[in-house]
Amino acid sequence: MEAFADFWATYSTLIFTVGIHALLALSLWLTLSCGLLSLANAAFMGIGAYTAALLTLHLHWPFPMVLAAGALAPAAVALVIGAPTLRLSGVYLAMATLAFGEVTRILVLNLEITGGPEGLNGIPLLTTWWHILLILAAAGYALARLRRSRMGRAFEAIREDEVAARMMGIDVEGHKLAAFTLGAVLAGLAGALNAHSTFFISPREYGFENAVDILTMTILGGISSLIGPVLGATILTLLPELLRFLHAYRLAVNGLILIGVVLFLPTGLWDSRRLRQLAGAWRTRREGKP
Amino acid sequence: MLEQQLVNALTLGSVYALFSLGFTLVFGVLEVINLSHGAMFMAGSFAALTVVTRLKAPLAVGILAAMLVSGLLGLAIDALILKRLRARHAPHLIPMIATIGATTVLTSAAQGLFGVEVQRFPDELLPTREFIFGSVHVRALELAIVGIAFLLMTTLFLVLRHTRQGRALRAIAESPKAAALLGINVEGLFLATSFTAAALGGVAGLLIGLNFNSVTPLMGQPILHKGIAVVILGGMGDIRGALFGGLFLGFAEVLSKAYLSSQMGDAVAFGLLFLILLVRPAGLFGRVLERKA
Numbered sequence: 001m002e003a004f005a006d007f008w009a010t011y012s013t014l015i016f017t018v019g020i021h022a023l024l025a026l027s028l029w030l031t032l033s034c035g036l037l038s039l040a041n042a043a044f045m046g047i048g049a050y051t052a053a054l055l056t057l058h059l060h061w062p063f064p065m066v067l068a069a070g071a072l073a074p075a076a077v078a079l080v081i082g083a084p085t086l087r088l089s090g091v092y093l094a095m096a097t098l099a100f101g102e103v104t105r106i107l108v109l110n111l112e113i114t115g116g117p118e119g120l121n122g123i124p125l126l127t128t129w130w131h132i133l134l135i136l137a138a139a140g141y142a143l144a145r146l147r148r149s150r151m152g153r154a155f156e157a158i159r160e161d162e163v164a165a166r167m168m169g170i171d172v173e174g175h176k177l178a179a180f181t182l183g184a185v186l187a188g189l190a191g192a193l194n195a196h197s198t199f200f201i202s203p204r205e206y207g208f209e210n211a212v213d214i215l216t217m218t219i220l221g222g223i224s225s226l227i228g229p230v231l232g233a234t235i236l237t238l239l240p241e242l243l244r245f246l247h248a249y250r251l252a253v254n255g256l257i258l259i260g261v262v263l264f265l266p267t268g269l270w271d272s273r274r275l276r277q278l279a280g281a282w283r284t285r286r287e288g289k290p
Numbered sequence: 291m292l293e294q295q296l297v298n299a300l301t302l303g304s305v306y307a308l309f310s311l312g313f314t315l316v317f318g319v320l321e322v323i324n325l326s327h328g329a330m331f332m333a334g335s336f337a338a339l340t341v342v343t344r345l346k347a348p349l350a351v352g353i354l355a356a357m358l359v360s361g362l363l364g365l366a367i368d369a370l371i372l373k374r375l376r377a378r379h380a381p382h383l384i385p386m387i388a389t390i391g392a393t394t395v396l397t398s399a400a401q402g403l404f405g406v407e408v409q410r411f412p413d414e415l416l417p418t419r420e421f422i423f424g425s426v427h428v429r430a431l432e433l434a435i436v437g438i439a440f441l442l443m444t445t446l447f448l449v450l451r452h453t454r455q456g457r458a459l460r461a462i463a464e465s466p467k468a469a470a471l472l473g474i475n476v477e478g479l480f481l482a483t484s485f486t487a488a489a490l491g492g493v494a495g496l497l498i499g500l501n502f503n504s505v506t507p508l509m510g511q512p513i514l515h516k517g518i519a520v521v522i523l524g525g526m527g528d529i530r531g532a533l534f535g536g537l538f539l540g541f542a543e544v545l546s547k548a549y550l551s552s553q554m555g556d557a558v559a560f561g562l563l564f565l566i567l568l569v570r571p572a573g574l575f576g577r578v579l580e581r582k583a
Contacts, residue, residue: 037383090383091323091526095518099564102515106557208515212390219387248402255394262388263374 012129016197018237019132020190025217025229026139027186032223033152034179035159036086039211040097041187043104044074046206048188049195050114053123056196063126063196067135070192071185078184079177086176089162101211108203119202120195127197135193136230139186143226155179216258222268231270293426295548296541301432301501303540304439309494309513310520310532311443312487318463318527319483320376326367326389327491327517328510329396334360334492335499335509336400339409349415353438356496357489364488367392368481376480393510400507409505416500435497442490443533450529459483463527519563 024045031038052070055061061069085096108114115121146152154175157165166172195201213236221232236254243250261268309331316324337359338352347355371392375385417430450456459479461469470476498513499505520539524531539559546558 091386094323094383094386095522096564098515098518099522099560102560103557103564106560110557208511212394215387215390248406249398252395252398252402255391255396255398258391258394259371259388262380262384262391263371266378266380266384 013197014237014241015129016127016132016193018234019129019136020194020197021214021217021233021237022230023132023136023139023186023190023193024214025221025233026136026143026226027183027190028214028218029223029226029229030143030146030186031179031183032218033147033159034155034176035162036176036180037090037094037215038097038180038183039094039208039215040078040081040100041183041214042206042208042211043101044078044184044187045191045194045210046104046108046203047074047077048191049201049206050108050120050191051188052192053120053195053201054113056124056126057120057122066126066196067131067189067192070195071188074184074188074191075181078181082177082180083173086173086180098208098211101206101208105203105207108206114203117203119200119204121200123195123199123201125197125199127193132193132197135189139189140226140230147226151175151178216254220257220261220269222265222270224267225270225272228268228270232268235269291548293424295544297426297428297432299541299544300537301435301540302544303537304436305494305497305501305536306513306516306520306540307533307536308439308443308497309491310517310524310536311446311529312490312494313517314521314524314527314529314532315446315483315490316487317521318529319459320368320372320385320480322372322389323386324367324389324487325386325514326364326392326396327487328514329393330360330364330488330491330510331495331498331513332400332505332507332510333363333396333495334489335495335505336404336409336507337492338496339411339499339505342415343412353493353496356492360492360495361485361489363396364491365481365485367488368484372484373477373480397507397510404507406507410503411500411505416503431500435501438493438497442493446486446490447529455479455482516559519559522563523566 024041027044028038028041031041048070051073052066055066055069056063081100085093085100088096109117147156154165154170157168157170158172158175162172191206194205217232217236218229219232220236221228221230223229236257239253239257240250243253246253265271267274309327312330313324313327316322316327334356338349338356341347341355342349342352345351367389371388372385375388417434419430421428421430421433448456450459458469458474461472461474462476462479466476494513495509499509516539520532520535522535523538524533524535542562543556543559550558
């Protein structure tokens with residue numbers, strides 16, 4: 001038991017981070033499942049984190065309500081900016097969401113209430129391991145149900161071929177806005193949980209680099225299933241810890257992984273179809289069939 | 291006061307334009323958002339700094355080193371990564387993600403090789419003369435920066451407009467397939483474009499490094515965001531648009547910093563960019579991808 005206590009004292013922050021990153025990767029998975037490459041999810045995370053932290057610090061709201069507000073605030077922003085932004089597609093959408101992220105970061109850096117470049121300090125540590133686990137599990141379950149629902153299928157249809165989806169009578173704009181907004185909800189939740197587990201938040205944590213990190217996790221894991229993003233988040237969060245001996249060159253490994261995945265595993269590490277084929281091949285071999 | 295700000299704005303704007311020119315050229319010809327262009331900027335600056343401090347070479351050699359090192363890095367990224375993705379007809383977000391990976395590798399390598407601290411060019415190397423026009427002080431360095439930026443940009447314009455290779459490049463920008471059918475060496479020109487664009491990015495990095503006398507491994511990130519803003523302002527893939535967009539951003543930034551607040555300068559730039567994307571996704575001067583290079 002004592003060994004476990006030691007282990008927990010050393011690694012609990014890391015385990016929290018894995019959970020929060022997994023939630024972020026799932027939020028991007030949701031947006032990508034509708035074919036939208038958004039670089040705004042880091043900004044949505046920041047909006048959630050700041051909303052939640054400010055409500056706790058100034059209004060002393062109970063934690064569940066803080067979490068709800070942390071999820072709803074970025075969703076409201078996503079609804080407002082989504083309607084005009086989502087008319088753009090492909091690289092233009094990526095650039096617009098990047099610009100939105102920069103504007104958000106610069107605003108947070110300059111506003112009085114957000115504490116400027118120093119950020120917010122002394123946020124009570126209210127997040128516990130079961131909060132993260134519960135929310136992650138609930139998000140995973142909801143997304144798994146969503147995939148098989150009418151809406152999830154519509155997302156997939158839009159991702160595969162927007163014109164064909166429209167011809168089938170799918171409300172393309174409405175579904176895109178829904179995917180974008182729901183992604184913001186998950187990112188905001190991750191932000192609110194993160195703010196209450198690190199004591200301190202600053203604008204630096206929600207910039208372009210973080211948007212790229214979220215993207216890397218999701219692409220590394222693969223977007224063909226929900227396991228991919230979680231796997232990608234876990235690997236990329238734990239890897240830097242294992243590579244401490246590389247010092248400054250540590251991040252280079254992340255870059256090489258990203259390039260390697262794009263070149264050699266375009267569908268990510270966890271590709272359900274490939275795994276099924278592998279399993280099938282293994283089974284036939286074991287049963288001695290040709 | 292205003293005149294002095296205008297000089298600063300012209301200096302900054304011409305470097306932004308030079309940087310964005312390479313960025314937009316790659317988009318126009320290869321149809322890739324090359325997010326490693328900021329790393330080329332950083333690499334050029336470090337290459338020149340190393341040549342100048344370690345080998346005691348003159349600044350002119352530093353400029354050549356910046357072009358060569360960045361150009362070769364750009365070439366390597368194209369040959370090793372982008373070429374394979376082209377062969378596979380990967381959707382265009384995939385090469386963009388790959389260039390993010392390349393940026394991480396290069397930034398991390400620079401941090402390992404040179405450390406994270408700000409490095410400076412030795413003072414005795416920088417031109418110290420100042421020209422005084424009425425109330426305006428213009429450093430010789432600023433004149434040189436504007437001069438070099440415009441010299442390189444003019445050369446690129448002339449090459450694109452009047453040489454055989456330039457015409458071939460413009461044909462590729464219209465349609466790589468048709469260009470290949472006409473016997474144009476498309477792959478070769480793709481590599482040449484990557485080299486040229488990266489070399490221009492490297493020189494831009496050196497010029498900014500000299501202007502603020504500060505070189506760091508992370509200097510490529512903010513300029514990349516500005517490059518994106520410029521290219522969207524001017525229309526993606528539009529060469530003239532990059533020139534005007536770069537100058538425009540330089541003026542907008544310097545003037546809003548001077549007359550609004552020091553930090554809000556960037557917010558103005560990106561807020562503007564966001565608005566333009568919503569209203570005119572093809573850029574201020576864009577004619578919806580009618581002509582790309």
